[in-house]
Amino acid sequence: MIRLHHLNQSRSLRTLWLLEELGIAYEITSHQRDAKTHLAPDSLKAVHPLGKSPVIEMDGQLYSESGAITELLIERFAPERLRPAIDSSDYGYYLQWIHFAESSLMLPLLLELFTKKAGVADNEFLDGYIGAEKHRLLSYLNDEVEGKSFIVGNRLSGADFMLSFDLIMLAKREALEDYPHIKQYALQLTSLDSYQRSMRLEANYDQSI
Ligand SMILES: N[C@@H](CCC(=O)N[C@@H](CS)C(=O)NCC(=O)O)C(=O)O
Numbered sequence: 001m002i003r004l005h006h007l008n009q010s011r012s013l014r015t016l017w018l019l020e021e022l023g024i025a026y027e028i029t030s031h032q033r034d035a036k037t038h039l040a041p042d043s044l045k046a047v048h049p050l051g052k053s054p055v056i057e058m059d060g061q062l063y064s065e066s067g068a069i070t071e072l073l074i075e076r077f078a079p080e081r082l083r084p085a086i087d088s089s090d091y092g093y094y095l096q097w098i099h100f101a102e103s104s105l106m107l108p109l110l111l112e113l114f115t116k117k118a119g120v121a122d123n124e125f126l127d128g129y130i131g132a133e134k135h136r137l138l139s140y141l142n143d144e145v146e147g148k149s150f151i152v153g154n155r156l157s158g159a160d161f162m163l164s165f166d167l168i169m170l171a172k173r174e175a176l177e178d179y180p181h182i183k184q185y186a187l188q189l190t191s192l193d194s195y196q197r198s199m200r201l202e203a204n205y206d207q208s209i
Contacts, residue, residue: 002026002073007040007053008033008206011066011102011165015054016201018070018161021194022077030205038117066165067102070158083157090153097151097159105141105166108134112173138170138179145185156192164189 004019006012006028019026031044031053045051048064055064056073063069074082084090108130115126141163145151151159167186170176176183189195203209 003057005029005047005055007031010053012054014066014161014165015069017195017198020198032207067098070161074158084153094152094157094159098162101162101166105137109169142179142181146181149188
């Protein structure tokens with residue numbers, strides 16, 4: 001049995017969508033962000049020392065890190081359907097985009113969020129760094145998804161599940177307007193049945209809305 005420890009409005013959405021796409025049996029334990037701090041509750045710290053989501057329980061083990069969870073679930077349940085063959089050139093790009101989503105692109109997105117929350121406005125260095133970095137990364141992604149429905153090999157893969165949460169963050173900030181190919185790519189992903197199901201589940205579990 002697989003159990004997803006899901007935190008509302010979090011990277012756990014990547015795993016929720018993937019589990020829906022895999023169509024395997026799983027259960028959800030829902031955790032709610034603190035209304036003021038937006039941090040995870042103690043219930044999540046009781047599950048895993050980091051207290052961050054997603055966390056999955058599988059075969060009596062506990063796994064964190066959405067990228068690792070994405071790869072693990074795909075290797076176990078859909079290696080042929082949701083990742084390129086290991087001996088193909090697409091495989092390297094598959095890994096590249098999985099890591100891009102949680103490392104390169106997440107840094108400026110989180111910095112932007114935290115500086116706003118902390119009320120650090122008009123800091124020349126930070127604003128300049130965040131703006132330039134975000135634009136460079138999004139321009140690259142925009143060029144790479146031009147005319148594509150999926151990021152790698154034009155078929156759904158783990159890289160799309162990983163990028164989907166970055167796209168949610170960007171859409172919330174209305175940042176997709178300047179990147180038409182990313183916007184088109186996001187529209188394509190969000191129209192998939194499994195994605196829609198995962199969003200309905202999120203809406204059911206998210207007590208903040
Ligand atoms: N690199 C980790 C990051 C996990 C993470 O920071 N999750 C956030 C939600 S998006 C979280 O649980 N934050 C709550 C907290 O830190 O209290 C991953 O990809 O899973």
